[in-house]
Amino acid sequence: MNMQMRASDTRWLTPVYVRIGHEVPEAIRSPREALNQLLYRWPPVYGEAYHLAKQRCSLAMAGKTSCEASREAFIMACIEAKVLD
Template sequence: MVIETSFDVRWREPVWVKTSAGIPQAVRGPRQALDFLTYRRPALSDGAFESAKRLCIQALRKETTCDAARRSFIDAARQADLDA
């Protein structure tokens, strides 16, 4: 079984979030969002973060739209007060 992926997908507009140091960081697509959710903020793993991770993976696999992953990432960042 081969799963087609696209790791170079980028959003039209980046999503700005705060790092753990409070510094604004641009997240430009589902791959960067997944990295942020998994490694930069692993302690924050509520339902919104888990949903955003799942949708980012699905967007990379072309199983959902990048816009859906972006909206979910924005929602998770807002709920965790990480939007910059």
């Protein structure tokens, strides 16, 4: 059996916990989950860190940058939007 992991399925070693609005904290574990947060659940804070995080998460999913680089960019976007828990 040949099991290959695609770059788009890569998970971070340590999740990032975010709290958007009054919801309970949520663990974000991969570039794919982070990009979904950025695109569909993000508060209206679209600064430089937000745009960089979207780019890095997309690149990590395509295998064009490291998974951890996307995590660091996502953390910076979380700090910028004040959603890091």
